[in-house]
Amino acid sequence: MNVKTILAAKGGNVVSIEPTADLAAAAKLLSAHRIGAVVICGADLHIVGILSERDIVRALAERGAGALQETVGQVMTRNVATCGEEENISSIMERMTAGKFRHLPVVVAGRLAGIVSIGDVVKFRVGEMESESEALRGYIQTA
Secondary structure, X not given: OEHHHHHHHHOOOOOEOOOOOEHHXXXXXXXXXXXXXXXXXXXXXXXXXXXXXXXXXXXXXXXXXXXXXXXXXXXXXXXOOOEXXXXXXXXXXXXXXXXXXXXXXXXEOOEEEEEEEHHHHHXXXXXXXXXXXXXXXXXHHHO
C-alpha cells in the first residue's frame, strides 16, 4: 500500500500558515485544528517550511515566553522531508522513525498535495493488520 491510499481516505486538506505570522497565532491554529504541525507554503503551493509543536517548545525553552512574538519563518524547519503519493507505507514509517519526525508533507509535481502523520500511518497499518487477521481466521475456519 502507498501514501495515495492514506490520502484517499483522509483527504488532501492541509492546514498552513504564513511565515510572517507569530508563534502565538501558530500555537492557536494547532490547538484549534487539533494537529501537531502546519505547513508553510510559498507561491504555487511550494513548501518553504514546516512548524511543529516541537519547534514551538524548543523556541520557548531556549528564549522564553518572548518567543511567542517571533515569526513562524524564524522558527520553522526549513529543510522539510517530503514524500510522493506512490511511496509505500513501510518506507514512510522507516523515514519518520529514522528522522524522528511525525509529519510528512506529500508533494506531487512539486506542489503540496497533502500531509501524512504518524497517526495516519499507524491507523492504516492497524486496519491492514486487522484485515489480514480476519482473512487468516476465515481461511483457517474453511480449511
